[in-house]
Amino acid sequence: xxxxxxxxxxxxxxxxxxxxxxxxxxxxxxxxxxxxxxxxxxxxxxxxxxxxxxxxxxxxxxxxxxxxxxxxxxxxxxxxxxxxxxxxxxxxxxxxxxxxxxxxxxxxxxxxxxxxxxxxxxxxxxxxxxxxxxxxxxxxxxxxxxxxxxxxxxxxxxxxxxxxxxxxxxxxxxxxxxxxxxxxxxxxxxxxxxxxxxxxxxxxxxxxxxxxxxxxxxxxxxxxxxxxxxxxxxxxxxxxxxxxxxxxxxxxxxxxxxxxxxxxxxxxxxxxxxxxxxxxxxxxxxxxxxxxxxxxxxxxxxxxxxxxxxxxxxxxxxxxxxxxxxxxxxxxxxxxxxxxxx
Amino acid sequence: xxxxxxxxxxxxxxxxxxxxxxxxxxxxxxxxxxxxxxxxxxxxxxxxxxxxxxxxxxxxxxxxxxxxxxxxxxxxxxxxxxxxxxxxxxxxxxxxxxxxxxxxxxxxxxxxxxxxxxxxxxxxxxxxxxxxxxxxxxxxxxxxxxxxxxxxxxxxxxxxxxxxxxxxxxxxxxxxxxxxxxxxxxxxxxxxxxxxxxxxxxxxxxxxxxxxxxxxxxxxxxxxxxxxxxxxxxxxxxxxxxxxxxxxxxxxxxxxxxxxxxxxxxxxxxxxxxxxxxxxxxxxxxxxxxxxxxxxxxxxxxxxxxxxxxxxxxxxxxxxxxxxxxxxxxxxxxxxxxxxxx
Numbered sequence: 220x221x222x223x224x225x226x227x228x229x230x231x232x233x234x235x236x237x238x239x240x241x242x243x244x245x246x247x248x249x250x251x252x253x254x255x256x257x258x259x260x261x262x263x264x265x266x267x268x269x270x271x272x273x274x275x276x277x278x279x280x281x282x283x284x285x286x287x288x289x290x291x292x293x294x295x296x297x298x299x300x301x302x303x304x305x306x307x308x309x310x311x312x313x314x315x316x317x318x319x320x321x322x323x324x325x326x327x328x329x330x331x332x333x334x335x336x337x338x339x340x341x342x343x344x345x346x347x348x349x350x351x352x353x354x355x356x357x358x359x360x361x362x363x364x365x366x367x368x369x370x371x372x373x374x375x376x377x378x379x380x381x382x383x384x385x386x387x388x389x390x391x392x393x394x395x396x397x398x399x400x401x402x403x404x405x406x407x408x409x410x411x412x413x414x415x416x417x418x419x420x421x422x423x424x425x426x427x428x429x430x431x432x433x434x435x436x437x438x439x440x441x442x443x444x445x446x447x448x449x450x451x452x453x454x455x456x457x458x459x460x461x462x463x464x465x466x467x468x469x470x471x472x473x474x475x476x477x478x479x480x481x482x483x484x485x486x487x488x489x490x491x492x493x494x495x496x497x498x499x500x501x502x503x504x505x506x507x508x509x510x511x512x513x514x515x516x517x518x519x520x521x522x523x524x525x526x527x528x529x530x531x532x533x534x535x536x537x538x539x540x541x542x543x544x545x546x547x548x549x550x551x552x553x554x555x556x557x558x559x560x561x
Numbered sequence: 562x563x564x565x566x567x568x569x570x571x572x573x574x575x576x577x578x579x580x581x582x583x584x585x586x587x588x589x590x591x592x593x594x595x596x597x598x599x600x601x602x603x604x605x606x607x608x609x610x611x612x613x614x615x616x617x618x619x620x621x622x623x624x625x626x627x628x629x630x631x632x633x634x635x636x637x638x639x640x641x642x643x644x645x646x647x648x649x650x651x652x653x654x655x656x657x658x659x660x661x662x663x664x665x666x667x668x669x670x671x672x673x674x675x676x677x678x679x680x681x682x683x684x685x686x687x688x689x690x691x692x693x694x695x696x697x698x699x700x701x702x703x704x705x706x707x708x709x710x711x712x713x714x715x716x717x718x719x720x721x722x723x724x725x726x727x728x729x730x731x732x733x734x735x736x737x738x739x740x741x742x743x744x745x746x747x748x749x750x751x752x753x754x755x756x757x758x759x760x761x762x763x764x765x766x767x768x769x770x771x772x773x774x775x776x777x778x779x780x781x782x783x784x785x786x787x788x789x790x791x792x793x794x795x796x797x798x799x800x801x802x803x804x805x806x807x808x809x810x811x812x813x814x815x816x817x818x819x820x821x822x823x824x825x826x827x828x829x830x831x832x833x834x835x836x837x838x839x840x841x842x843x844x845x846x847x848x849x850x851x852x853x854x855x856x857x858x859x860x861x862x863x864x865x866x867x868x869x870x871x872x873x874x875x876x877x878x879x880x881x882x883x884x885x886x887x888x889x890x891x892x893x894x895x896x897x898x899x900x901x902x903x
Contacts, residue, residue: 260753261739281752281838316663322680324663338664382731389724410623411602496623
């Protein structure tokens with residue numbers, strides 16, 4: 220079971236034909252990995268896909284070249300002229316406006332090429348995962364679950380817990396998919412947070428939001444813990460769990476993602492809370508990817524379900540798991556318990 | 562000794578006046594840190610600086626707000642409309658084309674605002690470092706030197722050595738400024754490289770390129786090691802050291818950076834090699850920043866001097882140190898030995 224790059228590129232070509240473009244210029248490292256299997260150094264890189272030729276991987280001459288040469292020809296560039304040489308002759312190019320800086324865009328525009336923002340469409344083939352991709356995401360989740368089971372936090376500062384997690388991630392042979400969020404006590408009322416010097420206490424709500432990248436694929440998982448919860452903490456946490464359960468039950472193929480968002484908004488309101496952030500997002504080679512908002516949920520899609528309740532100066536609770544749409548139902552890819560007190 | 566944000570913002574305002582703009586829209590997290598002291602989560606953020614008002618920090622409503630409120634007003638945004646509200650009323654905005662994706666740029670352009678690429682000029686104030694910045698860079702270098710002194714590599718794979726370094730970086734309470742490059746044997750002929758499964762041997766040349774980020778400021782340092790070098794390895798490494806020495810001797814205030822590049826090109830050629838990459842780059846809050854190419858070296862600037870010789874299928878040598886221009890001379894900020902066999 221291995222990724223079929225030709226099949227993936229055929230999907231891109233279908234988009235090229237439908238949109239009457241000559242070619243697509245991809246510039247996200249995740250897309251380049253998806254369409255060619257090429258893992259890149261941090262240097263700028265482009266993948267040019269047209270209707271006929273083998274895709275062209277255009278990479279910095281400083282990079283090494285241990286790529287998948289079956290899936291793409293490799294062209295090196297030292298300066299912008301070398302890039303221009305490769306895209307010369309195409310009249311209309313779809314490009315990834317969310318993964319191209321404006322400096323490059325302005326240079327390309329000067330060449331007289333018709334550039335069409337195509338960033339959203341380029342991501343369409345990545346929305347539905349094949350079995351191999353599911354197995355990679357499952358492995359990433361399994362490793363994350365190991366970390367949740369091992370991490371100690373009471374008595375440590377948020378930063379110390381975060382550093383412990385980052386070291387465990389390295390020991391497991393993977394990478395952080397994003398910097399771990401460890402938010403304790405009243406800090407747990409923040410949705411995105413940088414771990415700080417606060418020492419975690421037994422009475423604190425502690426939100427831990429962790430993701431690792433295994434073979435390119437991300438996990439993204441949140442648990443809220445409290446060693447000695449009071450009544451209110453238990454109540455709020457229970458409400459979060461209830462919201463998550465109902466969202467998962469209602470996530471079906473054919474439902475638009477924003478309809479699910481709206482459904483979850485009503486759940487919050489019924490329980491007396493305000494919906495503070497989106498209820499989930501696609502996950503795969505990127506931590507955040509499609510499906511989002513106007514996308515319709517389909518068989519094979521993978522996304523997070525992550526309700527959260529945040530009360531200023533008091534704290535917050537969030538729980539996040541990844542589901543996979545299979546036989547029309549949202550199936551959890553994680554197995555980890557959701558006990559507030561582990 | 563603390564950063565003077567008002568003084569820094571005054572320099573930006575001088576640029577605004579000279580360029581007859583209404584305001585600048587900054588979008589690089591490094592610039593926002595430099596001009597306001599605000600450390601950000603990974604969410605999008607903008608800093609709007611005009612001639613009169615306190616700078617406006619426009620950040621995602623998902624982020625927490627533990628920022629330096631003395632240096633900026635904070636405005637939260639949930640969607641693009643909220644950003645538009647803040648920049649409404651300005652006719653001409655300088656923006657950072659290298660740190661703004663084309664999607665945002667196209668949305669801003671639709672508003673009818675005159676947008677001027679200003680990314681290079683925004684970085685001018687950051688080129689010359691004050692004493693506080695030098696002390697931060699020195700600390701980052703000191704921590705990197707500790708790692709070079711402790712790292713064992715013979716008998717480990719490149720990946721294992723890389724993971725050991727990443728864990729040490731965490732133990733030292735800092736972050737990788739970039740993923741460590743560990744290239745051994747014939748892999749050391751690659752300039753940018755992803756550490757792999759190759760087991761490092763005593764006879765290998767091993768290039769280690771490591772940088773950490775301390776309090777925002779980066780180190781960037783390379784050593785080449787070989788436990789049992791042969792004659793050719795010693796010769797090539799000696800040539801690299803000689804090139805570095807001569808570049809450092811010739812790096813003076815008043816010399817243009819590309820003149821120094823050209824000088825080093827001739828050094829390589831005199832010794833029978835080809836110059837494969839730039840001889841150095843500014844370093845500070847970014848690993849790569851100005852001065853580059855057409856910038857004239859000035860008192861207070863900080864940059865790397867990093868000659869490298871690469872021979873395909875044989876291997877390579879690189880040595881990289883950071884210098885600080887003081888009393889018109891390039892003074893090394895690092896103290897670590899450059900012995901090939903440690």
